[in-house]
Amino acid sequence: MxxxxxxxxxxxxxxxxxxxxxxxxxxxxxxxxxxxxxxxIKAKHPRKIAKNREITWPNSLWETDVKYGYIHGEDRFFYITSFLDVYDRNVVEYHIGLSCKTENIIIALKRALMKRGLYNKETNLVIRSDNGPQFISNKFQDTCKELKLEHERIPFKTPNKNAHIEAFHRLLEDECLSRSEFNSYAEAYEAVSEYIKFYNKTRIHSSLGYISPTEFYYKTLEGTAKSLVVKL
Incomplete structure (x- = not known):
């Protein structure tokens, strides 16, 4: 029995x-x-609510979110998850796939940390997300703890608390996704990858002094960029 x-x-x-x-x-x-x-029953991590902050340097706070696009030729959706540095506005790393599981987001996060030389190092980096299932999972919470990152989540129905990644995803929609009817996943992947490269290296931002996020990031490290205070 x-x-x-x-x-x-x-x-x-x-x-x-x-x-x-x-x-x-x-x-x-x-x-x-x-x-x-x-x-x-595995104990859940207590939720840390996103709090007001002033960001004055790169790698202080990254916002992340999941967006989807549509492949007309295959009649299915695909997913994009980005990690955006709110200070220099770079999309540090991203995941594009036909699914978007916690494991995919964790891999993208680790790649982002490696790109910025922060992997397995003591940092004050905060990861801010909404309350999507991938981000509230114990697996994501455990990973942030292992990587010595603080993970905070915005309150429900407050996308303005994740304003910078929301703004990037609006640009991605207006300047890339809505302008093409993708025939295949491969075509969609290439288009989004190229757009993110364009956004980081070429597209100028008025808030950065009319230069690209990548140029602003390196000028900041050199000490030649204008100082910013990003209030969230």
Whole structure:
């Protein structure tokens, strides 16, 4: 018998017309040592709510989110997850795929850290996300803890708290996704990859002094860029 004590109680009442409650069945099963092992419920990480901050240097806060596009030729969706540095506006790394699982986002996060020379190092980097299933998972929370990152989530229905990644995804939609009817996943992948490269290295931003995010990032490291205070 693979039933737990509650189902056994139901069957005893139904098949044998016994007047018996679940507590009695539990005690009997315990005495007979036939109780099924209880499922172990993994404790959830407490949610850290995104708080107001002033960002004055790269690699202080990265925003992340998931966006989807449509492949007309294959009649299916694909997904884009980006990690954007709110100070220099670079898309540090991204994932493009026909699915978007927690594992995919973790791989993209690790690649982003490697690109910035931050992997397995003590940093003050904060990762800010919404409350999507990939980000609230224990696997993502555990990874952030292992990588010594602080993960904070915006309150529900407050996309303005993730404004910079939302703004990038609007540009991606207006300047790339809505302008093409992709015939294949390969075509969509190439188009989005090329757009992100254009966005990082070529597209100028007024908030950065009319230079590209990549140029601004390196000028900041050299000490020749204008100083910014990004308030969130």
């Amino acid at each position: 693979y039933y737990g004590y509650y189902k056994i109680t139901v069957l005893l009442r139904r098949k044998f017309n016994l007047i018996i409650n679940k507590k009695k069945v539990y005690r009997l099963c315990k005495e007979l040592e036939i109780l099924r092992p209880q499922r172990k």
